[in-house]
Amino acid sequence: DSVAEKDRDKLANCDAESKCVPDKLIRNGGNSAPKTCRAGGGIEGRCQSLCLADIAKDAQNLSQGICDAGELCAPCYDARTGEPTAACTTTCDAAKEPAPNFCALNYDATPLVDPAKFDACPASLCGAAPAHCVDADSVGEKDRDKLATCDGDRLCVPDELLRSGGNKAPKACTAFDGKAEGRCQSLCLPDIAAEGDSLERGPVCSEFEKCAPCFNPKTGEDSGACSTTCDAPVAPPYVFSNCCEDRARCVPTSTIPQAKRGSFIDPAKECQANTLCVPDEYVEDPDFTAPSCTTDDTKAPGACVSTCLDGVATPPSAYQGLIPAAGKPDADCTPGKYCVPCKVSLGGAEIDFFGDILGITNTKACDKN
Helix, strand or coil, rough: CCCCCCHHHHHEEEEECCEEEEHHHHHHHEEEEEEEEEEEEHCEEEEEEEEECCHHHHHCCCCCCCCCCCEEECCEECCCCCCEHHCCCCCECCCCCCCCCCCCCCCCCCCCCHHHHECCCCCHHHHHCCCEEHHHHEEEEEHHHHEEEEECCCCEHHHHHHHHCCCCCCCCEECCCCCCCEEECCCCCCCHHHHHHHHHCCCCCCCCCEECECCCCCCCCCCCCCCCEEECCCCCCCCCCCCEECCCCEHHHHHHHHHHHEEEEECCCCCCCCCCEEHHHHHHHHCCCCCCCCCCCCCCCCEECCEEEECCCCCCHCCCCCCCCCCCCCCCCCEEEEEECCCEEEEEEEEECCCCCECCCCCCCCCHH
């Protein structure tokens, strides 16, 4: 009852009837300005006791600096919102400096948070990429879903994001053979890691980053890679153009694994140089597996494969008429797909459906990816 009602929530409980009040506040009744210090990022701050609930909660993100034992330097302004904090707003105190431009601070020289204070993220999450595990509560709620989980209560945050609190624009790059504006993003971010080889690193990104496009090239929607507090896209969206009767899209060859390039053709020459015509299902899901089917003529097991793939709509001339299911639809498959048998044979010798090579049994139609 001896603590002002407006201040009670700032203090920890000793028990149901009493609050834990730092000795300095008991002595001066809150009528003396705390010692001035420099918080992370070089921001003006005040030395505040670890007995204060907000300081204890954010302790891992604060440094002691010139403060006394049991105190940490709390910033006058919140780096996430730019708004004043309670650290410098008391009866006898106020911030002496205006709110800084958080987008212009030198976080390399004076980081908001020192990544070395935390445990490194497990190698299973992102290899040797520089990232550390922090309490989920210290990460903005809107950003938590973008991060991998170290364990039940901690998230894996790339060091660049830790140092700046997300207030530093990522390095600009160009994706898809220089066609799309992008930003260098850490492989520790699940969305970036999931793209695998479909994203290029480019000449400006580090070995632990990929160049993520500002806009989803499949839909033209904002990807979020370039839309942050201190960043925004400059160029218009780059979107894959359509091909194969709008059932496929022209994808830069450099983003397609070498082993798969031979399956993608452009018979109508709809795509530009250095791009290949890739069926929509593979663009949407690089791990796509063609659904199973049974060929009408021979009742052989097969897979429903897009006629936009090489050799499906028109088999190699040497095999025309010899592969029963090729060149005609099947009841099990949707329009634009034919039921291609998993294996075929010719005069006792088995062949590769996609490649004019005798002696290979697998057509690859039923293989994953």
